Amino acid sequence: MKGHKDTIYKTVYQYNQVPVSAADMEKLQELARNCRDVRNSVYERYGGIRGLSKIYPGYTAQNEMTKSRLREQLNLPAVYFYLSIFDALGDIKSQWAYTKKQVEKNIRANPNLSPEDCHYLRFVMKQSQCFASVLAGGEPHLSGIWEERYAAVREKVDIHRLDGYLRRQVRRHLGKSHTDVADGFPASPKGYRYADHGIYLTTKERGKRIFIPLTDNNRYDRQIYIRLYPEERNIRISVPVEVRQRHPEGYEGELGLAMGLKCMFVTDQGRTYGEKYLEYQSALTDYVRERLPRHQKNARNNPGMKKYNAGKIRLERAMHGYVNAEINRMLETEKPEIVYFPKLPPQSKPGFNRRVNATVSMWQKGFIKNRLARKCWERSVELVEVFGKGISTQCSRCGTEGMKEENLFCCPSCGLVLPERQNTAGNVLGRGRALQGAAGSGHSVIQQIKRSGDCKEKGPENGMAKVF
Numbered sequence: 496m497k498g499h500k501d502t503i504y505k506t507v508y509q510y511n512q513v514p515v516s517a518a519d520m521e522k523l524q525e526l527a528r529n530c531r532d533v534r535n536s537v538y539e540r541y542g543g544i545r546g547l548s549k550i551y552p553g554y555t556a557q558n559e560m561t562k563s564r565l566r567e568q569l570n571l572p573a574v575y576f577y578l579s580i581f582d583a584l585g586d587i588k589s590q591w592a593y594t595k596k597q598v599e600k601n602i603r604a605n606p607n608l609s610p611e612d613c614h615y616l617r618f619v620m621k622q623s624q625c626f627a628s629v630l631a632g633g634e635p636h637l638s639g640i641w642e643e644r645y646a647a648v649r650e651k652v653d654i655h656r657l658d659g660y661l662r663r664q665v666r667r668h669l670g671k672s673h674t675d676v677a678d679g680f681p682a683s684p685k686g687y688r689y690a691d692h693g694i695y696l697t698t699k700e701r702g703k704r705i706f707i708p709l710t711d712n713n714r715y716d717r718q719i720y721i722r723l724y725p726e727e728r729n730i731r732i733s734v735p736v737e738v739r740q741r742h743p744e745g746y747e748g749e750l751g752l753a754m755g756l757k758c759m760f761v762t763d764q765g766r767t768y769g770e771k772y773l774e775y776q777s778a779l780t781d782y783v784r785e786r787l788p789r790h791q792k793n794a795r796n797n798p799g800m801k802k803y804n805a806g807k808i809r810l811e812r813a814m815h816g817y818v819n820a821e822i823n824r825m826l827e828t829e830k831p832e833i834v835y836f837p838k839l840p841p842q843s844k845p846g847f848n849r850r851v852n853a854t855v856s857m858w859q860k861g862f863i864k865n866r867l868a869r870k871c872w873e874r875s876v877e878l879v880e881v882f883g884k885g886i887s888t889q890c891s892r893c894g895t896e897g898m899k900e901e902n903l904f905c906c907p908s909c910g911l912v913l914p915e916r917q918n919t920a921g922n923v924l925g926r927g928r929a930l931q932g933a934a935g936s937g938h939s940v941i942q943q944i945k946r947s948g949d950c951k952e953k954g955p956e957n958g959m960a961k962v963f
């Protein structure tokens with residue numbers, strides 16, 4: 496499986512909710528036995544020294560296996576048959592990679608080989624067609640530039656001796672695989688379907704699927720492995736999932752954020768982002784209040800309403816663009832490994848000023864939070880929500896209840912004087928660190944992003960939070 500360079504794979508598991516019936520378990524075990532037989536057939540045919548030319552890229556092996564009629568003999572659904580072939584070919588390729596490494600090591604360590612000998616051997620091992628031919632005991636038929644190069648490297652050496660040496664070396668290290676175990680089988684999306692709180696698996700009976708209720712509702716769209724525990728009448732599904740590496744490109748340290756209307760974010764170090772947020776928000780609020788047509792009947796056909804909507808959308812876009820740009824700027828400047836931010840109150844309290852109140856009610860907190868969560872995820876920055884009660888009235892240095900004067904926080908106990916929001920951000924950081932230090936690792940926002948539907952396309956998968 497190929498992945499992005501900063502992607503790693505982890506396995507998540509799914510389990511049956513109720514014991515699998517004896518009849519179904521027997522059917523699953525038969526699939527497992529059949530898949531094992533297919534694997535062994537592939538090992539037998541292509542696992543040896545002469546199999547090399549047929550395993551890359553694998554079409555030859557696949558076609559030959561199709562012609563072998565083994566699938567018909569076993570009456571095995573195509574999905575399981577071909578997956579088992581690919582898995583077995585994968586094992587053989589790993590064997591080859593290991594073997595080549597060992598042989599290269601031995602070549603380097605062999606005092607009886609001249610530099611020209613080593614050069615020849617390395618050339619042969621690198622040129623796959625050449626390697627396959629030499630191992631099969633034949634003459635390589637190369638073309639173009641490879642033919643010339645091959646002629647050049649073989650000129651000064653005893654190829655008879657070296658080819659023999661190479662074959663012996665490979666035979667010594669290339670173990671032929673065989674397996675007696677039939678404890679499970681692979682399945683791809685063609686062979687299963689998630690629905691009804693469980694999974695439907697293709698069986699050998701045409702059109703009939705086995706249904707297994709699962710303990711979770713996560714759905715995946717990739718190759719999975721069904722491991723059987725017949726004694727316990729249980730199964731375990733293994734799913735490889737991509738996980739972004741935690742801290743790419745120098746993101747480090749923790750960051751506490753205070754969120755506000757006048758300024759989107761103030762950090763615990765007192766840096767500010769989104770200072771113009773209120774301007775964008777007010778422009779929108781004023782527009783809504785002043786331009787909303789009084790008569791909203793026949794809203795769709797009303798030209799005034801159309802004009803109004805277009806204007807509103809334009810202002811919303813401008814605001815959203817600004818929010819996105821400021822979140823990007825914040826993350827790229829601060830480069831944090833973990834961001835803590837306060838849990839937002841469910842609803843704003845009524846304010847003293849009607850206009851501010853209207854603004855507050857329209858403050859798209861949810862939008863900012865979702866964008867923040869999304870952008871943190873894209874950069875593999877962990878975003879942790881911190882419980883916010885009393886977070887703005889506590890001293891971030893000593894924890895005493897303090898006073899607020901003119902946007903400043905003053906601590907009567909230790910004398911700390913800080914901009915109010917910076918003090919709040921300091922408390923967010925402190926509480927976040929305490930959370931991380933506690934048994935659990937905070938409340939990951941990942942689940943919330945998922946729920947909000949913000950990450951439908953590229954976001955973390957269902958159940959992703961499990962592996963963090």
Ligand SMILES: [Zn+2]
Pocket residue numbers: 890891892893894895906907908909910911
């Ligand atoms: Zn204090």
